[in-house]
Amino acid sequence: xxxxxxxxxxxxxxxxxxxxxxxxxxxxxxxxxxxxxxxxxxxxxxxxxxxxxxxxxxxxxxxxxxxxxxxxxxxxxxxxxxxxxxxxxxxxxxxxxxxxxxxxxxx
Amino acid sequence: xxxxxxxxxxxxxxxxxxxxxxxxxxxxxxxxxxxxxxxxxxxxxxxxxxxxxxxxxxxxxxxxxxxxxxxxxxxxxxxxxxxxxxxxxxxxxxxxxxxxxxxxxxxxxxxxxxxxxx
Numbered sequence: 001x002x003x004x005x006x007x008x009x010x011x012x013x014x015x016x017x018x019x020x021x022x023x024x025x026x027x028x029x030x031x032x033x034x035x036x037x038x039x040x041x042x043x044x045x046x047x048x049x050x051x052x053x054x055x056x057x058x059x060x061x062x063x064x065x066x067x068x069x070x071x072x073x074x075x076x077x078x079x080x081x082x083x084x085x086x087x088x089x090x091x092x093x094x095x096x097x098x099x100x101x102x103x104x105x106x107x
Numbered sequence: 108x109x110x111x112x113x114x115x116x117x118x119x120x121x122x123x124x125x126x127x128x129x130x131x132x133x134x135x136x137x138x139x140x141x142x143x144x145x146x147x148x149x150x151x152x153x154x155x156x157x158x159x160x161x162x163x164x165x166x167x168x169x170x171x172x173x174x175x176x177x178x179x180x181x182x183x184x185x186x187x188x189x190x191x192x193x194x195x196x197x198x199x200x201x202x203x204x205x206x207x208x209x210x211x212x213x214x215x216x217x218x219x220x221x222x223x224x225x
Binding site (some may be wrong): 034036042043044045046049050055087089091094095096097098099100101 | 142151152153154157168170171204209210211212213214215216217218
């Protein structure tokens with residue numbers, strides 16, 4: 001199975017900051033990576049697919065990048081509504097696998 | 108508006124069975140691959156199963172942990188997705204989400220909670 005490693009379980013930020021959440025795949029997944037946002041008590045929401053493409057309606061302060069094994073979700077000008085947990089996922093190989101998540105918190 | 112509404116969760120004893128349903132609306136259900144993803148309380152996301160569209164012969168795929176115990180199916184005429192779960196184990200306790208796939212998991216339902224406990 002491909003392991004998706006999000007090394008930071010928690011990240012502290014302030015409103016207006018720029019923050020980058022990283023994800024490392026245990027083998028090459030090309031650009032078949034997605035990012036999801038989950039707020040407490042809610043289901044996940046899709047943000048990014050194919051490593052760098054935003055789904056419709058996702059604010060442009062969310063940017064995805066990377067290929068191969070290293071991927072990054074960058075949030076520019078963090079807003080209070082962005083405080084949530086973020087998961088990466090690879091869909092290059094079965095089983096489809098997720099990272100363990102990174103919680104974005106206020107400093 | 109895309110809607111995915113799961114139902115069928117509840118409390119079941121170990122080795123018991125349960126069938127989850129997902130009612131889809133607001134999109135052309137039959138053209139999409141669909142998935143079930145679960146999340147144990149306080150834990151991360153785990154993909155469970157996938158079923159492709161009719162044009163892809165309704166091919167199915169499963170996580171190893173549920174293979175031979177769970178069966179994913181769909182009824183395109185009713186825009187419904189199902190997950191038959193047999194021989195349930197305590198480690199199957201989780202919120203189960205119905206998920207539409209467009210490249211990646213583009214839309215998620217609100218989930219139905221399955222608790223496996225004696």
